[in-house]
Amino acid sequence: MEREVITLLSLREIDKMRQAGHLAAKLLHHLSSLVQPGVSTLKLNDEAEQWTQAHGAKSAPLGYKGYPKSICTSVNEVVCHGIPNAKQILKDGDIINIDVTVILDGYHGDTSRMFFVGEPSPIARKLVEVTDECRRRGIAAVKPGAKIGDIGAAIQEYAEAHGFSVVQDFVGHGISKVFHTAPQIPHYGKAGTGRRLRPGMVFTIEPMINEGTWEVKVLADKWTAVTLDRKLSAQCEHTLAVTETGVEILTPYPGEDIS
Numbered sequence: 639m640e641r642e643v644i645t646l647l648s649l650r651e652i653d654k655m656r657q658a659g660h661l662a663a664k665l666l667h668h669l670s671s672l673v674q675p676g677v678s679t680l681k682l683n684d685e686a687e688q689w690t691q692a693h694g695a696k697s698a699p700l701g702y703k704g705y706p707k708s709i710c711t712s713v714n715e716v717v718c719h720g721i722p723n724a725k726q727i728l729k730d731g732d733i734i735n736i737d738v739t740v741i742l743d744g745y746h747g748d749t750s751r752m753f754f755v756g757e758p759s760p761i762a763r764k765l766v767e768v769t770d771e772c773r774r775r776g777i778a779a780v781k782p783g784a785k786i787g788d789i790g791a792a793i794q795e796y797a798e799a800h801g802f803s804v805v806q807d808f809v810g811h812g813i814s815k816v817f818h819t820a821p822q823i824p825h826y827g828k829a830g831t832g833r834r835l836r837p838g839m840v841f842t843i844e845p846m847i848n849e850g851t852w853e854v855k856v857l858a859d860k861w862t863a864v865t866l867d868r869k870l871s872a873q874c875e876h877t878l879a880v881t882e883t884g885v886e887i888l889t890p891y892p893g894e895d896i897s
Contacts, residue, residue, distance in 0.1 A: 642820035644812060646838030652879050652888075654745040655814065655840055658695070659877050659888030662740045662747030665689055667892050669709075669738075673753040675730045679711040682736065683722035690740055698739035698746055698817055705861060710737035710750070717846050717854050717863040717871040718808055730756030733766060735873045739817065746813050748842055749889035750875040761849060762870055768800045769847040769872040776825065776843045780878060780885040786823060786832030793845045794826040803852035805871070808863070810842040813877060837882045844875030 647655065668689055669682055687708040690697050697708035705721075712720035712735040713728070720735075728734065737750035752766045772793045779788040794804050810823030821833055825845040850869035857864060865871050877888045 642822070642833075644820045644833065644839060645814065646836060647814055647840050647879070648838070651745070651814065652838070652840065654743055655747070655877065655879065656886075656888050658740060658742040658745040658747030659749065660747070660890070661693060661695055661742050662738050662749045662877075663889045663891060665693075665738050665740060666736060666749055666751060669736055670753060673728065673734060673736075673755060675728055675756050677728050678724050679713070679720070679722035679726045679728070679734075680724040682711055683707045683709050686738060695740040695742040698741050698748070702817060710735070712737070712871070712873065714870055715865045715868045717805055717848070717865060718873060719861040719863055721859060721861055728755045731758060731762070732756075733758055733762050733870065733872060737873070737875065744815050746815070746817055746877075747889055748813055748817075748875065748877050750844065750873055751891065752872050752874060764800070765802060765847065765849055765870055766872045768797060768802055769845060770874050772796050772825070772845045772847055773843060773874040773876065776845060777876065777878060777885060777887065780835060780843075780880060782835060782837055782880060782882065782884075784835045785830055786821060786835065787827040788829045789843060790824045790827030791829040797845070797847050803848045803850065805846035805848060805852050805854060807854050808844075808846055810844050810875075812839070812841045814840055835880050837880050839880040840877065840888070842875055842877050844873060846871060846873040
């Protein structure tokens with residue numbers, strides 16, 4: 639099988655990615671105040687589109703391979719690619735992943751995180767906390783000379799140790815001027831395997847962790863992926879750059895260390 643061609647970005651290109659990434663993080667933070675019972679996922683989408691345009695950027699998902707909206711809103715058992723709509727009203731106890739990608743000056747900033755709507759159940763809270771720690775452990779495995787398999791192994795070990803499973807159908811991906819490119823970054827696997835990480839590589843880590851089975855089903859809309867057993871799913875995502883000394887988070891959450 640032919641090896642994927644991985645493009646290494648220059649410092650100038652990484653700076654462009656940093657600007658796009660920081661804008662995406664600010665958008666996600668802006669939307670956080672709207673996440674409350676009684677709000678429709680369409681309202682989140684429309685606010686995101688308006689905010690993105692006002693900041694001189696474009697919403698990458700809108701029209702991408704026919705995707706009809708500007709963001710993804712994945713509630714409860716939805717693993718990823720949930721389509722915002724007026725009939726889906728957030729209610730107390732829901733958990734929601736909001737996934738945003740902006741294009742600024744031609745470069746993509748891609749990030750997502752989980753939000754609680756009102757008061758979550760104990761299992762929902764635990765799932766989200768474990769998923770967030772999986773994200774951190776995956777990022778901590780990134781450094782020059784490490785292998786892609788080190789990332790997935792760190793995530794899988796922690797998730798399974800807490801009784802959860804790792805989705806295998808969707809993976810992280812390279813990103814730059816192109817939305818999805820090489821390399822693919824599985825969130826499961828064996829340490830010491832896969833391509834070696836090099837400075838200039840830019841990609842996402844976006845573990846999707848399920849309460850029950852790791853298996854998923856894509857609904858008739860050809861986008862919305864749900865857990866096969868309809869139990870809860872959670873996801874957190876950052877865009878990262880491999881540096882000479884380690885890793886930089888290009889989409890830092892507010893207050894998060896960006897290096």
